Amino acid sequence: MPKTSEQSAASERRFDTVLIANRGEIAARVQRACRELGLKTVAICSEADRQAPYVTTADHFLCIGPSGAGRSYLNQDAILLAAHLTGSGAIHPGYGFLSENAAFADAVEKAELTFIGPTASSIATMGDKIAAKRAMMAAGVPCVPGPDSALPDDPATIERIALEIGYPVIVKASGGGGGRGMRVVPKADQLHEAIALTREEARKAFGSPALYMEKFLEHPRHIEIQVLCDDHGNAVWLGHRDCSMQRRHQKVVEEAPAPGIAPEIIQPVGMACVQACCQIGYRGVGTFEFLYEDGAFYFIEMNTRLQVEHPVTELTSGIDIVQAQIKAAQGEVLDLAQSEVTCEGHSFECRINAEDPDTFLPSAGVVTHLTLPQGQGIRVDTHIHPGYRVSPYYDSLIAKLIVHAPTRAKAMARMCEALAGTEIEGIATNIPFLRALFEDHAFARGETDIHYLEHWLKLRRRAA
Helix, strand or coil: CCCCHHHHHHHCCCCCEEEECCCHHHHHHHHHHHHHCCCEEEEEEEHHHCCCHHHHCCCEEEEEECCCHHHCCCCHHHHHHHHHHCCCCEEECCCCCCCCCHHHHHHHHHCCCEECCCCHHHHHHHHCHHHHHHHHHHCCCCECCCCCCCCCCCHHHHHHHHHHHCCCEEEEEEEEECCEEEEEECCHHHHHHHHHHHHHHHHHHHCCCCEEEEECCCCCEEEEEEEEECCCCCEEEEEEEEEEEEECCEEEEEEECCCCCCHHHHHHHHHHHHHHHHHHCCCEEEEEEEEEECCEEEEEEEECCCCCCHHHHHHHHCCCHHHHHHHHHCCCCCCCCHHHCCCCCEEEEEEEECECCCCCCECCEECCEEECCCCCCEEEEECCCCCCEECCCCCCEEEEEEEEECCHHHHHHHHHHHHHCCEEECCCCCHHHHHHHCCCHHHHHCCCCCCHHHHHHHHHHHHC
């Protein structure tokens, strides 16, 4: 496939200094990858993060605004100015914040800097759920039943579309994400109210009232396929993950590979994802998200960034995904063929959050004591330390506990030991909740779907 002008320009660039436009554990993770590649790093921070370890250990740092993210980590002009003041040649957006903002990616490139991620056009295409579905259908990626166009305004036409799909259906915002802008409609008499409510929610949250409709799958699993692409038409997929353990559409535990899915079932789906990347000229890392039910895969969206759960794929594939992402941004040719990708063993990741383990309310404060587990097959990605102040201004994620072992059962046992060996005092964390989850028999057998955790939590509340 011929390169776009964006791709050609990026493939000619080299840089020696990376500004990390993020915070927390992902800022520390990107900093480590840059150093291992011999690159200098620039940390930006808000007033709340001045003493974070990745800030003080960076080659340069700049405080770009007050604690609120809108005036700091989401302030595009301040970030671009910081990049120029520090002589940065590239910006790594991490995840969240501006990582999937096509306008920011475009502004970075127009400022003659390298955006460590896909092109702005790729982000825009895959960020619009309707355009993304259309692109995936054209590439042969299986999609959830439903039209690849926005819902019209005519009520009668909407009713006909819902009947053709078959109830229950789900109404989604075209520009949505993160579990927002969606509503399940079990029966026809609830359709128009759901449409009206979701349109207004979409308009307020995403700036567009555009909606689309799909079949609601009642007992699916959430399966992801990780891809890695260069600027020269090469792409591979790095295995698959199961992210079905979710609370309010937010992932809690991830694992790789997804249990109980035979290679002959997943292989053609992975190759279809690779083909889709080649067709849209995708660069860097990305994740295709699917619902999986009754042996069939259904595409729901693509995340055009690094995922929180990337470590489980790193441990099973042996590939440093962040380093590969940076090399792709430098224009390097992917030195990995699909036949060379092998995934071994099993990996789990637990998201450790500063929150009450029963109510899940955020818990800010100072970490007074910290003990992290060590040993074979255990990895901890974090930015906290004794004396670290957990801020109320940002997401509650404070650490990721990742384990790897030869089998799923051994990985579960290792995670139980690692959770037992993790001590964080001064704030509340969800560790007791995670320990209880890893003792659940259905989870141990891999007999869960995306609704299982919510059901499990309801049963626990009733029993309390």
